[in-house]
Amino acid sequence: MNQQDDQNEQDGPKYVIDLMFGGRASYDVVVGPGAPESRTSHERVWPAIPAEYYPPPPEVENAVKEVQCILGYLRRVLTPTPLPDDDLQLMSDYLLSMETRDDLTALVLQQTDAKSTINMVSRILLKDDTKYSFKSRAEALLKHWSKIRPSALKDTPEETLADRPVAPFKTDLPDDKLAGWKLDLGETRTAKAQRQLELLNIEKNRCIKYWTTVKPPRVIGWAPVDGEAxxxxxxxxxxxxxxxxxxxxxxxxxSYGLAQMDASYWTDPDNTPEEEAQYQKHKWEKHEMIELTLEMRKVRKEHAQSLGFKGGW
Incomplete structure (x- = not known):
C-alpha cells in the first residue's frame, strides 16, 4: 500500500493499494468495510522516526564511520571506471574489508546505504577485471546481503525493530594477507572519516528536531503481514x-537522503545567530565533500567514454 501521488481529488484516499504485478486494487474489493473502529489500538507499535534516520548508536558508531569512509572511496574511485593511476590494490583491500568485516549489522548497512554503493561497484567498467574481480566480488557480496533480510513480514514489531548482526561474507583471507588482517585506514583517512561522521550527525540531529517539532517524516507505504491484515x-x-x-x-x-530534504532548508528558531551560522558552516563543509565526489565521478565518466564504454551510469 503506497501513498497516492496525485492528491488533486480531495475526496480520494490518501493511500492506494498497489498490486504486486502492477496496477491498483479497489478498497471495496480488498478491504470492504474493514475492522470496526473499536478494534483500533491506541498504543503505538511503530516509531515515528526509523532508527536509520538517527545518528548511529555507540555500539555501531565505529563500524558506521569506517564503512561510510570505505564505501565513499569505492564509489568515487571505481565507478563508473577507475583512472589509470588509481590504486586498485588499495580499492581491492577496501572491498576485502567489506567482505570480511565482523562488525556489520543490518543498521550499519542501512545507515551507510551500503547495498547501493556495492551495487554501483558491481557495474564497474573495466576492459580486464581478472586481477581484482571487482565486479564478481561485488555481485557475490550483494547476493550474500540479499539473503539477510532486515525483517520478515511475519516478524513481530519488536523483532523487526531490533538490529541484527550480519555475518561476514568471507572468513578466509587471500594468501597475501596475514591471519587476523584488518583494514587500516591510516591516520589521515581515519581523521576524515571521523569528520564525515560528525558532519552527518550534526545534520541528522537537526533533522530529528525538525521531525519532532515541525513535521514527522512520511511513510511512503505499508506492507500487510498477511492476507488477513x-x-x-x-x-x-x-x-x-x-x-x-x-x-x-x-x-x-x-531513504534518509530523501527524507532529510525538507529539514535541510529549515532554520531552528531556538538557535542564536551565531549557532545558526556555525550550522550553515558545517552544512557547507559537507556540501564541499559532495562536490568533490561529483567532480571525481565526472572525470571517471569522461574516462569511460574515452575507452569506448557507453551508457548512462
Missing amino acids: WKKVPRADLENGNLFFTPYFKPIWE
Whole structure:
C-alpha cells in the first residue's frame, strides 16, 4: 500500500493499494468495510522516526564511520571506471574489508546505504577485471546481503525493530594477507572519516528536531503481514495511512537522503545567530565533500567514454 501521488481529488484516499504485478486494487474489493473502529489500538507499535534516520548508536558508531569512509572511496574511485593511476590494490583491500568485516549489522548497512554503493561497484567498467574481480566480488557480496533480510513480514514489531548482526561474507583471507588482517585506514583517512561522521550527525540531529517539532517524516507505504491484515484494521485508518498503532502492517520508509530534504532548508528558531551560522558552516563543509565526489565521478565518466564504454551510469 503506497501513498497516492496525485492528491488533486480531495475526496480520494490518501493511500492506494498497489498490486504486486502492477496496477491498483479497489478498497471495496480488498478491504470492504474493514475492522470496526473499536478494534483500533491506541498504543503505538511503530516509531515515528526509523532508527536509520538517527545518528548511529555507540555500539555501531565505529563500524558506521569506517564503512561510510570505505564505501565513499569505492564509489568515487571505481565507478563508473577507475583512472589509470588509481590504486586498485588499495580499492581491492577496501572491498576485502567489506567482505570480511565482523562488525556489520543490518543498521550499519542501512545507515551507510551500503547495498547501493556495492551495487554501483558491481557495474564497474573495466576492459580486464581478472586481477581484482571487482565486479564478481561485488555481485557475490550483494547476493550474500540479499539473503539477510532486515525483517520478515511475519516478524513481530519488536523483532523487526531490533538490529541484527550480519555475518561476514568471507572468513578466509587471500594468501597475501596475514591471519587476523584488518583494514587500516591510516591516520589521515581515519581523521576524515571521523569528520564525515560528525558532519552527518550534526545534520541528522537537526533533522530529528525538525521531525519532532515541525513535521514527522512520511511513510511512503505499508506492507500487510498477511492476507488477513486488511480485515483487522479500520478502513479509515488504511486510507489515511494511520497504521502506526497496528502490528498487521509494516512501514516502508523512504531513504534518509530523501527524507532529510525538507529539514535541510529549515532554520531552528531556538538557535542564536551565531549557532545558526556555525550550522550553515558545517552544512557547507559537507556540501564541499559532495562536490568533490561529483567532480571525481565526472572525470571517471569522461574516462569511460574515452575507452569506448557507453551508457548512462
